[in-house]
Amino acid sequence: MKTSIDLEKLADHFDRDNELFQELVKTFCDIYQEQIKELKKFKQESNFKEFERIAHSIKGGVSNFFAEDVREQAFELEKMGKSNQLPDSVDSMIDGLSGRLDELASDLNQIDLSKI
Amino acid sequence: MSARILIVEDDKVNNQMLSSLIQKIGFTPVSIFDAHHILEEIQKNNIELILLDIIMPEVDGYEALKLIREKYDSFELPVIMISANNDSLDIVKALELGASDYIVKPAEKGILKARIETQLKLREFHKLALDKKEIDSIKTMIATYNHEINNPLAIAVGCLSVYRKKEDKSKLDELESALKRITEIVKKIQNISVKREKENYSKDTKTFKL
Structure with a gap:
């Protein structure tokens, strides 16, 4: 696995309900790419509040899957939005997060909670 | 009939997760993704308790909480704020505005159940006291x-x-x-x-x- 998912915590959180887990993974996969697009858009517009909100939302969604490293990346972007500071380096941070979310999606799709 | 719990959360993953948890712990979830028409939703669905996200677009959780408290006091309609932030300033602000409790996401099933049941019991006791x-x-x-x-x-x-x-x-x-x-x-x-x-x-x- 490419991301640091805590499988035990994940299984506990979902009560080993693989059906629910798969539904949430699907929802996550359906929305995260759109969220990345919104981050880029709000960065372009210097809309700090909306940038913060989207980063916060990504962080919140990821927290359900106990991938702490990915969650931290989203949190860093959230803090930047909150401090009204979006330097140009944010672009590569957004790309970095996007890549990590792709990896997370890939890892999640390989997990079967009923086997943990 | 199980208590009807309104979930106000803009993130689809978290909304879905909360809805599922609420069902698992024996209550009836009603989900909305923003707080624009929250008062109408409360009335239409006979809501008994609200789980309210803080950071939402346009009408955030604090604004929604103020609207709710203009019409319902904390015994009539408990509101538990939910947030991915564990910042004490956020928690204090929510409680000062009339939140009944505060939960940090991702909500753990046992904690969620205990907090909801406590608020519903307080609501019931208050009703009994009013009846008396x-x-x-x-x-x-x-x-x-x-x-x-x-x-x-x-x-x-x-x-x-x-x-x-x-x-x-x-x-x-x-x-x-x-x-x-x-x-x-x-x-x-x-x-x-x-x-x-x-x-x-x-x-x-x-x-x-x-």
């Missing part, structure tokens, strides 16, 4: 009316008795006056509605003004 006060108020009202009616009734009967013995017509005016008083009191009984008035109950007022 209402009954006490009705008893006091009955006692008051009993006295208020008996007094002019006694005068009316007395006047009639004197009039019969002495044909004293001046007693007729007194009789008429007493009967009018009784008529007015009966009208007041018809007009008084035994609605619960929170401000009167909070001040522990137990009398009805005649």
Whole structure:
């Protein structure tokens, strides 16, 4: 696995309900790419509040899957939005997060909670 | 029928997760993704408790909480704030605005269940306390009316008795006056509605003004 998912915590959180887990993974996969697009858009517009909100939302969604490293990346972007500071380096941070979310999606799709 | 819990959360993953958790712990979830029409949703769905996200677009959780508290106090409609932030400033702000409790996401099932059940119990106890006060108020009202009616009734009967013995017509005016008083009191009984008035109950007022 490419991301640091805590499988035990994940299984506990979902009560080993693989059906629910798969539904949430699907929802996550359906929305995260759109969220990345919104981050880029709000960065372009210097809309700090909306940038913060989207980063916060990504962080919140990821927290359900106990991938702490990915969650931290989203949190860093959230803090930047909150401090009204979006330097140009944010672009590569957004790309970095996007890549990590792709990896997370890939890892999640390989997990079967009923086997943990 | 299980309690209906309104989930106000803009993130689809978290909304879905909360909805599933709420069902698993034995309640009925009602999900919305923004707080624009929150008061209508509360009324339409007979909501008994709200799980309210803080960071949402346009109308955030704090604004929504203020709207809710203008109409419902914390006993009538408990609101548990939910957030991915564990910042004490956020928590304090929410509690000062009238939140009943605060949970950090991702919500753990046992904690969520305990917090919701506690708030629903408090709500139920408050309703029972109001019912008891209402009954006490009705008893006091009955006692008051009993006295208020008996007094002019006694005068009316007395006047009639004197009039019969002495044909004293001046007693007729007194009789008429007493009967009018009784008529007015009966009208007041018809007009008084035994609605619960929170401000009167909070001040522990137990009398009805005649």
